[in-house]
Amino acid sequence: MPRIGFREWRSLLQICAAWLLCVGSSATLAEAIECGDTLVGPGTYQLNEDLLCDEAGPGLRLTDGALLVMNGHSIAGRSAFPLEIVGEGVRVVNGRVGGEFLIGGIRVEGRGHRLIGLTVEQEVFNGGECCGLLVTEGTEGVDITRSVIRVRGVPAIDLRGSGHTVSRNEISPGPLGGGGSLLVDGTGHRILRNLIEGSGRIAFVEGSSGHLIARNVVRNASAGILITSNVTQLVVRRNRLENNRLEGIRVSAASQSIFSGNWAFGNGGGDLVDATSNCVTNVWRNNRAGVKSVGGTLNHPCMR
Numbered sequence: 001m002p003r004i005g006f007r008e009w010r011s012l013l014q015i016c017a018a019w020l021l022c023v024g025s026s027a028t029l030a031e032a033i034e035c036g037d038t039l040v041g042p043g044t045y046q047l048n049e050d051l052l053c054d055e056a057g058p059g060l061r062l063t064d065g066a067l068l069v070m071n072g073h074s075i076a077g078r079s080a081f082p083l084e085i086v087g088e089g090v091r092v093v094n095g096r097v098g099g100e101f102l103i104g105g106i107r108v109e110g111r112g113h114r115l116i117g118l119t120v121e122q123e124v125f126n127g128g129e130c131c132g133l134l135v136t137e138g139t140e141g142v143d144i145t146r147s148v149i150r151v152r153g154v155p156a157i158d159l160r161g162s163g164h165t166v167s168r169n170e171i172s173p174g175p176l177g178g179g180g181s182l183l184v185d186g187t188g189h190r191i192l193r194n195l196i197e198g199s200g201r202i203a204f205v206e207g208s209s210g211h212l213i214a215r216n217v218v219r220n221a222s223a224g225i226l227i228t229s230n231v232t233q234l235v236v237r238r239n240r241l242e243n244n245r246l247e248g249i250r251v252s253a254a255s256q257s258i259f260s261g262n263w264a265f266g267n268g269g270g271d272l273v274d275a276t277s278n279c280v281t282n283v284w285r286n287n288r289a290g291v292k293s294v295g296g297t298l299n300h301p302c303m304r
Contacts, residue, residue, distance in 0.1 A: 065090065167191075218242075251282055
């Protein structure tokens with residue numbers, strides 16, 4: 001019997017790991033997926049064709065440990081949220097929700113879900129009805145990563161609840177323009193290494209707190225990072241904000257937050273702007289920027 005060398009063992013282990021990521025310990029369920037279905041876990045479901053759903057409700061609902069492998073296919077329809085995720089531990093990978101001249105959106109509630117490698121497109125303006133991806137109040141620990149979100153006239157992501165991670169995504173308006181912001185509410189989120197371009201921004205809902213905002217790039221957009229009143233205890237570090245129409249970073253009030261290592265140049269409303277009179281509880285250190293303003297005073301010593 002031939003001996004198996006180190007490289008062969010490593011390749012075999014990598015194949016096994018990739019297989020386990022997709023199927024876990026549950027069998028793949030072979031039934032054809034149709035509009036209006038509820039996919040219940042544990043189990044792996046394979047989408048093998050595009051779904052265009054005419055029903056007013058969700059085109060597809062996933063719950064409690066279901067894994068949907070979309071295989072590059074799409075789900076779209078007339079509902080604002082053709083895909084709905086509820087319960088605990090749902091995973092969705094490698095597909096498209098919405099499409100050109102279609103409504104596309106995902107509604108998420110529950111806890112512990114993972115959305116990986118998706119494209120969400122909402123090219124039909126739906127009268128301002130929510131967003132491309134809604135993570136509802138009370139939801140916990142959702143991971144949204146390596147996805148592309150393009151919307152028109154509404155936020156790209158409306159992030160509520162607690163303890164979510166949004167990382168390595170690309171956010172922009174659709175070809176018809178408008179929209180594309182990352183709207184942050186709730187507590188304790190990690191917003192990491194995202195790219196935002198076009199007409200969007202990173203903005204915070206009043207009362208939001210305890211977030212880490214790090215290594216994001218916001219460029220050629222409406223604004224960079226906007227922090228309104230009563231948003232507190234943020235760590236905003238090593239973000240790159242350039243050539244936005246309004247401010248690179250703007251803080252409207254005392255926020256008990258730390259701003260460090262950010263790079264901001266070419267922003268129309270000022271690169272770093274603190275609306276307080278003397279930075280108050282806002283800590284600025286080791287930032288590089290063109291125009292710095294505190295309470296209307298340029299190059300104030302409290303902003304470094």
